[in-house]
Every structure is written in C-alpha cells, then in structure tokens.
Amino acid sequence: MDGLDVAFVEGNVYSRSKEITGRFGGSPQGGIAHSRQTPAVFIFTGEGGEKFGYVDKWDDAEQVFTYTGEGQVGDMTFVRGNAAVRDHGVEGRALHLFKKVSRNGRYRYMGEMQCASTSMVRGPDKYGDEREIIQFQLVRVRAIPEVMPATDVNDLPAGSQFPSPPTSLASLRAAAYKAVKPPGTKITTNTPRSIYQRSRSVVEYVFARAQGSCECCDSIAPFRRPDGTFYLEAHHTERLSDNGLDSPVFVAAICPTCHRRIHHGSDGKATNAALRRAIAAKESLVI
Ligand SMILES: [Zn+2]
Ligand SMILES: [Zn+2]
Structure with a gap:
C-alpha cells in the first residue's frame, strides 16, 4: 500500500482496529505502531495521556506536543517504536497522531506531525525505579511554513546575503542529510520555524540536484522566478503532505503539471511510484 493512501481528516474519530492499524498496518496495541505495509507511524495518546505519571500534552501556545516514548521498565532506548518516531523523516514515513476518545478503541485524529527533537528526562518506571525516559517534541506539519526554495528573496531573514554564495552539490547534500535528523536536545524557540529552516536545507539540495528540470518528466522548468x-x-513521494522534513531520497523537485498529476490524476500513484524509483536511482549515484 502506498503512502498517498493514508488520509485522515483532522478531528474525525476512527476505529483503531478497523480504520487505522487494521487497514494500514502496525501493532493493534501500544502507543506507537509503525507499519510495515505503508510508510506511516501511528502514535496513540490516552484520554488524559498519562503513562506512569507522565502526561503527553501541548505546550501553552499549542505549537509543540510532548509525547513520551514506549517502554514500561528500565531505561527507554531508541529501538522499535521509539526509533520509528525519531527516524520517521529519514525513513520517509508520515507520523500520525491519534487521541483516545473511548474505551472501545476509538481515536480522534489530531493531525500529521513532525518529530522536531528528542530529549531525555529522569523519572520512575512501572515499579517506581528511577530510569531514563524519552520525550519527543512533535509539531503539526500544517504549522510548518510551506517549503520554498532557498533562493526566494522574500523569505531571507533581514540582513542576510543574497544571493547566497555558490555551494557544491556535495556540500548541499551533506547539509540536507544532516538537517533531517532530529537533535537529541529539545528545541525551545519557535519549533515550526526551526523545522522549516532545516527542511530548507533538504529542498535547497533537491533543487540543485534537479538542475532546472522536472525530476518526474525531465522537461525544463516551465518558467523562472523573478530572481x-x-x-x-517540492513533492514528498511517500507522504500526502508536502511540507515538513524528509530525507532527500523522498523529496523531488517537479513541474506543476507533474505535481498536479500525482496528487489528482487517474495515474497519479503510478507516476509517483516511477518518480520514487527515479529519485532512489539518482541518490544512489550521487556521491
Ligand atoms: Zn514534470
Ligand atoms: Zn506533492
């Protein structure tokens, strides 16, 4: 099943067993379900979100959702579900947050999220023994500003140089792969903006890789920007949403026609699958 199949409506309530993990894959139980069939990770938070005294919750500005990792006893480590949440961008998986609304396995869809950073806190486990606890700082993908190429003059911070100095494809690529990994320390200021800054590194590299031609149909870009x-x-081949942070293997620079075709055309999925293979081949060739 394709990542472009995974569509939920924010605020709607779904049955976990029938409409979420039962349909798209992932464990029927536990807080984190990473699917093997689809590029998706489903995370579930309780009614009060409480797990041994830890509460999953939004910050005051409703920008950042703190989600406690999985593991009931001993130190939490980045394996299984915890690794899946941290690495969802690198692996091209969409992260979907659900909140429990009833005892019979029904959950409200809170939206597609991005893991901005992770942090460790000390606290008790199931038996009251002190241990390391993983916390994820998540932001809604729709809260992240839309991705634009780094050369957009309106988007440069005041006082910065324009145009930016020429940089090699290899160094842009290195920066892109570095940017996609969530830092192990909590981001404390304007998290959506910081993800946007990091996602720009990915997009900047992808646009440089495209060299002015659509990575889907190979035609030259239909027009130029004012600059x-x-x-x-920028199109994400594994996810329904195009903003957010993802590995360059799953992002393509494509013309508006190909982009519309993928999202709205009768052969959109096949076109997307061909594009995904083309980008994977390109990335394996770029050193
Ligand atoms: Zn095209
Ligand atoms: Zn797209």
Whole structure:
C-alpha cells in the first residue's frame, strides 16, 4: 500500500482496529505502531495521556506536543517504536497522531506531525525505579511554513546575503542529510520555524540536484522566478503532505503539471511510484 493512501481528516474519530492499524498496518496495541505495509507511524495518546505519571500534552501556545516514548521498565532506548518516531523523516514515513476518545478503541485524529527533537528526562518506571525516559517534541506539519526554495528573496531573514554564495552539490547534500535528523536536545524557540529552516536545507539540495528540470518528466522548468531561478515544486513521494522534513531520497523537485498529476490524476500513484524509483536511482549515484 502506498503512502498517498493514508488520509485522515483532522478531528474525525476512527476505529483503531478497523480504520487505522487494521487497514494500514502496525501493532493493534501500544502507543506507537509503525507499519510495515505503508510508510506511516501511528502514535496513540490516552484520554488524559498519562503513562506512569507522565502526561503527553501541548505546550501553552499549542505549537509543540510532548509525547513520551514506549517502554514500561528500565531505561527507554531508541529501538522499535521509539526509533520509528525519531527516524520517521529519514525513513520517509508520515507520523500520525491519534487521541483516545473511548474505551472501545476509538481515536480522534489530531493531525500529521513532525518529530522536531528528542530529549531525555529522569523519572520512575512501572515499579517506581528511577530510569531514563524519552520525550519527543512533535509539531503539526500544517504549522510548518510551506517549503520554498532557498533562493526566494522574500523569505531571507533581514540582513542576510543574497544571493547566497555558490555551494557544491556535495556540500548541499551533506547539509540536507544532516538537517533531517532530529537533535537529541529539545528545541525551545519557535519549533515550526526551526523545522522549516532545516527542511530548507533538504529542498535547497533537491533543487540543485534537479538542475532546472522536472525530476518526474525531465522537461525544463516551465518558467523562472523573478530572481531568475527555475520554478519547480517540492513533492514528498511517500507522504500526502508536502511540507515538513524528509530525507532527500523522498523529496523531488517537479513541474506543476507533474505535481498536479500525482496528487489528482487517474495515474497519479503510478507516476509517483516511477518518480520514487527515479529519485532512489539518482541518490544512489550521487556521491
Ligand atoms: Zn514534470
Ligand atoms: Zn506533492
């Protein structure tokens, strides 16, 4: 099953067994369910969100959701579900948050999330023994500003140089792969903005890789931006949403026609699958 199949409506209530993990894969129990069939990780938070005294909750500005990792006894480590949440961007998986609404396995969809950072806190386990606890800082993907190429003049912070100095494809690529990994220390200021800054590294590299031609149909970009750069759009091949942070293997720079075709065309899925293979081949060739 394709990542573009995984669509939920924010605020709607779904049955975990029938409509979430039962349909798209992942464990029927536990807080974190990472699917083997689809590029998705489903995370479930309780009614009060409490797990041994820890509460999953939004910060005051409703920008950052703190989600406690899985593991009832001993130190939590980045294996299984915890690794899946931290690495969802690197692995091209969408992270979907659900909140429990009833005892009979029904959950409200809170939206697609991005793991911004992780942090460790000390606290008791199931038996009251002190241990390391993983906390994930998640933001809603829709709260992240839309991705634009780094050369967009309106988006440069005040006082910064324009245009940016020429950089090699290899160094742009290295920066892109570095940016996609969540830091192990909590981001404390404007988390959506910080993810946007990191996602720009990915998009900047992907646009440089495309060299002015659509990575889907190979046609030259249909027009140029006011600053002279070629107009292409960033598309995530594994996810329904195009903003957020993902590995360059799962992001393509494509023309508006191919982009519409993938999201709205009768052959959209096949076109997306071909694009995914083309990008994987390209990335395996780039050193
Ligand atoms: Zn195209
Ligand atoms: Zn797209």
